Amino acid sequence: MGMLGWVLTGLAIWHFTIWLPDRFWGGIVGALLGSLTGAIIIGLVIYAAESSSFAVPGQKATNVAVVLYAAPGALLGIAVVYLAGLRRERRSKAPVGPPRARR
Numbered sequence: 001m002g003m004l005g006w007v008l009t010g011l012a013i014w015h016f017t018i019w020l021p022d023r024f025w026g027g028i029v030g031a032l033l034g035s036l037t038g039a040i041i042i043g044l045v046i047y048a049a050e051s052s053s054f055a056v057p058g059q060k061a062t063n064v065a066v067v068l069y070a071a072p073g074a075l076l077g078i079a080v081v082y083l084a085g086l087r088r089e090r091r092s093k094a095p096v097g098p099p100r101a102r103r
Helices: 002-019 027-051 064-068 070-093
Strands: none
Touching: 002 027, 002 064, 002 070, 027 070, 064 070
């Protein structure tokens, strides 16, 4: 149940990427994958640190706080994908070849 909460939190946060310029690596689908991956990984890490077991919380262990563990991960995942896309965009606009010498 905790995994479902993390995925839905990542999906909800991903919807706000329409307000950002589309510079994501892989476009809007890349932003979705970054958001979901970040939400799941950080959700697992925070829950493992809190409960001392690396497991997905079940139905009785899932509450609002556990679901909100995914929010920083989703934002981090979106930021990583955005920065990777921005880097690729800048790299593709860079001049190719050695600089020309002045005469």
